Amino acid sequence: MSITTTPTAAATTARTGRVPALSARIGAVRSSVIRDLLALTERPQVISFAGGLPAPELFDLEGARASFDAVLRAGGRRSLQYSTTEGDRRLRAGIAQRYTARGLATEADDILVTTGSQQGLSLLSTVLVDPGDVVLVESPSYLAALQCFALAGARLVAVPSDERGIDTDALAALAERLRPKLLYVVPTFQNPTGRSLSAQNRRAVAAAAEQHGFRVLEDDPYTELRYSGEPLPTIASLAAPGQVVSTGSFSKILAPGLRLGWVRSDPALRAGLVVAKQAADLHTSTVDQAAAAHYLEAGRLDAAIARSRGAYRLRRDALMAGLASALPPGSTWNAPDGGMFVWASLPHGWDTTRLLAVALQHDVAFVPGASFFPSDPPPNAMRLSFTTYEPDRILEGTDRLAAAVAAAAG
Amino acid sequence: MSITTTPTAAATTARTGRVPALSARIGAVRSSVIRDLLALTERPQVISFAGGLPAPELFDLEGARASFDAVLRAGGRRSLQYSTTEGDRRLRAGIAQRYTARGLATEADDILVTTGSQQGLSLLSTVLVDPGDVVLVESPSYLAALQCFALAGARLVAVPSDERGIDTDALAALAERLRPKLLYVVPTFQNPTGRSLSAQNRRAVAAAAEQHGFRVLEDDPYTELRYSGEPLPTIASLAAPGQVVSTGSFSKILAPGLRLGWVRSDPALRAGLVVAKQAADLHTSTVDQAAAAHYLEAGRLDAAIARSRGAYRLRRDALMAGLASALPPGSTWNAPDGGMFVWASLPHGWDTTRLLAVALQHDVAFVPGASFFPSDPPPNAMRLSFTTYEPDRILEGTDRLAAAVAAAAG
Numbered sequence: 001m002s003i004t005t006t007p008t009a010a011a012t013t014a015r016t017g018r019v020p021a022l023s024a025r026i027g028a029v030r031s032s033v034i035r036d037l038l039a040l041t042e043r044p045q046v047i048s049f050a051g052g053l054p055a056p057e058l059f060d061l062e063g064a065r066a067s068f069d070a071v072l073r074a075g076g077r078r079s080l081q082y083s084t085t086e087g088d089r090r091l092r093a094g095i096a097q098r099y100t101a102r103g104l105a106t107e108a109d110d111i112l113v114t115t116g117s118q119q120g121l122s123l124l125s126t127v128l129v130d131p132g133d134v135v136l137v138e139s140p141s142y143l144a145a146l147q148c149f150a151l152a153g154a155r156l157v158a159v160p161s162d163e164r165g166i167d168t169d170a171l172a173a174l175a176e177r178l179r180p181k182l183l184y185v186v187p188t189f190q191n192p193t194g195r196s197l198s199a200q201n202r203r204a205v206a207a208a209a210e211q212h213g214f215r216v217l218e219d220d221p222y223t224e225l226r227y228s229g230e231p232l233p234t235i236a237s238l239a240a241p242g243q244v245v246s247t248g249s250f251s252k253i254l255a256p257g258l259r260l261g262w263v264r265s266d267p268a269l270r271a272g273l274v275v276a277k278q279a280a281d282l283h284t285s286t287v288d289q290a291a292a293a294h295y296l297e298a299g300r301l302d303a304a305i306a307r308s309r310g311a312y313r314l315r316r317d318a319l320m321a322g323l324a325s326a327l328p329p330g331s332t333w334n335a336p337d338g339g340m341f342v343w344a345s346l347p348h349g350w351d352t353t354r355l356l357a358v359a360l361q362h363d364v365a366f367v368p369g370a371s372f373f374p375s376d377p378p379p380n381a382m383r384l385s386f387t388t389y390e391p392d393r394i395l396e397g398t399d400r401l402a403a404a405v406a407a408a409a410g
Numbered sequence: 411m412s413i414t415t416t417p418t419a420a421a422t423t424a425r426t427g428r429v430p431a432l433s434a435r436i437g438a439v440r441s442s443v444i445r446d447l448l449a450l451t452e453r454p455q456v457i458s459f460a461g462g463l464p465a466p467e468l469f470d471l472e473g474a475r476a477s478f479d480a481v482l483r484a485g486g487r488r489s490l491q492y493s494t495t496e497g498d499r500r501l502r503a504g505i506a507q508r509y510t511a512r513g514l515a516t517e518a519d520d521i522l523v524t525t526g527s528q529q530g531l532s533l534l535s536t537v538l539v540d541p542g543d544v545v546l547v548e549s550p551s552y553l554a555a556l557q558c559f560a561l562a563g564a565r566l567v568a569v570p571s572d573e574r575g576i577d578t579d580a581l582a583a584l585a586e587r588l589r590p591k592l593l594y595v596v597p598t599f600q601n602p603t604g605r606s607l608s609a610q611n612r613r614a615v616a617a618a619a620e621q622h623g624f625r626v627l628e629d630d631p632y633t634e635l636r637y638s639g640e641p642l643p644t645i646a647s648l649a650a651p652g653q654v655v656s657t658g659s660f661s662k663i664l665a666p667g668l669r670l671g672w673v674r675s676d677p678a679l680r681a682g683l684v685v686a687k688q689a690a691d692l693h694t695s696t697v698d699q700a701a702a703a704h705y706l707e708a709g710r711l712d713a714a715i716a717r718s719r720g721a722y723r724l725r726r727d728a729l730m731a732g733l734a735s736a737l738p739p740g741s742t743w744n745a746p747d748g749g750m751f752v753w754a755s756l757p758h759g760w761d762t763t764r765l766l767a768v769a770l771q772h773d774v775a776f777v778p779g780a781s782f783f784p785s786d787p788p789p790n791a792m793r794l795s796f797t798t799y800e801p802d803r804i805l806e807g808t809d810r811l812a813a814a815v816a817a818a819a820g
Contacts, residue, residue, distance in 0.1 A: 286666075
């Protein structure tokens with residue numbers, strides 16, 4: 001191999017532009033630790049409990065292909081054209097029907113389709129948060145939501161949480177003192193803890209919001225992935241109209257690659273969200289929305305969710321069984337009724353970030369819990385996802401974790 | 411029909427949430443006048459020169475369906491899964507190849523895939539603009555870009571433009587005085603004017619950016635839709651590396667409904683854009699990206715663009731012919747070498763917003779030029795799009811416009 005350098009190329013690369021620094025707010029926001037970590041755990045031999053990926057073998061590939069084919073045949077040119085910012089009317093109607101069936105009366109007009117529920121969080125940050133506004137968040141919480149609030153200039157304040165979820169007494173006291181604009185909460189099978197807020201505590205959150213005049217952002221992507229226990233009411237169904245804005249997603253129940261989520265809100269808020277979405281991406285993929293609407297109307301979604309529920313229940317049980325012999329004595333973890341995550345706390349003295357380095361040597365991975373805290377991260381927690389692998393592989397993973405724990409302890 | 415009211419429903423609707431006002435910045439940004447207007451011109455009998463829609467009959471529907479089908483067969487589950495924020499590597503390579511073929515050496519790694527080029531503008535606003543920063547813009551300019559800068563808190567300053575595009579002497583003087591962070595420019599077949607900046611003036615823009623230390627955002631969605639004249643060099647190819655950031659889109663050459671665009675930038679800027687995109691929507695639709703990459707690799711895009719060019723050239727010529735007898739004596743308009751738009755100025759005394767009301771009575775529409783000015787809008791300009799209809803229908807539209815002009819003058 002010979003290396004050739006032309007004078008022109010050398011002259012070009014020698015010049016460097018004079019450009020201003022990036023904005024202050026982008027400098028203040030870290031890249032997602034989880035996403036950076038995922039890159040490290042992508043070696044195929046690693047059994048990774050770190051990601052939050054739905055199991056691809058459970059995707060209804062046949063159904064998705066049939067729906068894309070159908071919408072690109074009948075009226076296909078419309079599926080390739082610009083569309084409305086609010087979203088595909090048939091898809092909005094289908095989303096509304098599912099809310100109504102779950103006890104929260106909803107019309108198609110109440111729904112704005114978003115490019116994943118992540119975009120819902122981003123748009124809500126733009127529309128609701130002025131720099132310096134207080135946003136209350138669970139602790140721990142979903143990191144990518146905190147990034148949106150931080151980009152909007154929010155002052156994030158953690159509300160203490162325990163195994164029952166957010167502490168509603170502490171919430172009321174903080175709201176009284178800080179006059180927050182917003183409370184961000186994942187009430188069902190939370191990311192990262194897998195915890196659910198009880199019906200009683202949902203009522204207390206709704207009451208605090210009404211009393212202290214803040215909005216609740218109820219982010220609820222996992223609620224249809226329930227494996228045990230009884231369904232819980234949405235906070236929105238327990239509060240005055242407009243007090244709660246809800247985000248949801250097809251990522252965990254249909255396919256994340258379509259990037260289809262939604263915001264359920266009152267009309268005044270939605271008008272602001274539409275302006276923000278025009279600036280953000282004009283509208284969400286017309287063809288993906290049309291295919292999802294077709295898929296819903298074909299009646300395939302409930303069967304697909306039932307398949308996921310059945311498979312994930314077994315995977316949760318496998319992780320529960322495996323953790324018992326993998327984690328050091330004195331560790332605690334929860335048994336979630338649904339979702340994708342288990343939250344474990346190791347005894348005092350353990351540092352899960354250091355344990356991860358050892359675990360990667362044993363070809364197993366998880367996310368250190370410190371990543372999920374807006375402030376004062378404890379060193380000894382971890383998040384484990386149980387949806388990616390079949391039960392045998394999960395048990396192989398917990399065996400490797402046991403070996404890593406033994407090596408780290410030794 | 412009987413109306414039934416249950417006490418529960420009445421009690422629920424009677425309650426109203428206590429919620430904070432929306433953020434100051436969303437209150438400061440208007441909804442897109444063009445999009446609001448489009449709603450009014452959607453009656454099927456209206457011949458609308460107002461929109462900027464590609465012609466759906468020119469979409470390569472067969473090719474698109476074949477590509478979606480192919481990616482949902484081979485490795486289909488991967489096309490439904492989460493993906494990287496940067497975008498599909500094969501699609502990025504395809505985009506880079508097209509830049510390189512046009513004289514701007516580009517690698518796949520230089521490209522970030524975005525959810526339409528609109529998202530590129532939004533991400534760049536987040537990453538480059540701090541509140542109060544000066545952003546220089548053409549006058550008139552693309553309204554939805556101005557919305558992004560306004561949402562980021564920019565101080566928008568108009569650079570005078572004439573039929574040759576931006577006034578580069580005025581640009582240098584303003585840059586000297588105001589120390590802008592950014593210049594936003596659509597150098598080729600601009601929206602709304604259809605104008606192109608000469609090669610000499612592109613060099614002057616690049617030189618001013620280097621001298622005064624601002625970035626140039628070169629938004630270039632129309633450049634492949636050329637019907638006459640010789641291709642012009644990108645500003646990026648005339649400037650030092652990193653001085654110019656470029657946005658592009660498949661919306662005008664493949665299909666807007668896929669919401670696929672890109673940003674070409676230096677690595678430091680791209681790192682910031684990736685963080686901003688994680689917060690904005692995690693990544694762009696996996697399946698749409700895979701289908702577009704398949705479509706590019708199948709070699710169908712150039713043929714599709716050639717078909718659009720041939721058809722749009724005839725439509726441009728039809729509008730040129732029709733305008734000569736439709737607009738009042740003393741009007742002027744340009745003959746664009748490409749793109750989608752013609753810009754017309756009516757004689758002193760005409761108000762095109764009032765003319766639009768008369769035109770809608772004659773079932774024809776355009777966009778009043780005032781919508782596109784960041785400040786000091788002239789009352790007598792209009793934008794006309796020529797891509798939506800076949801030549802006969804365009805001439806019917808200019809006949810109606812002639813009748814509206816006569817009615818308004820009488």
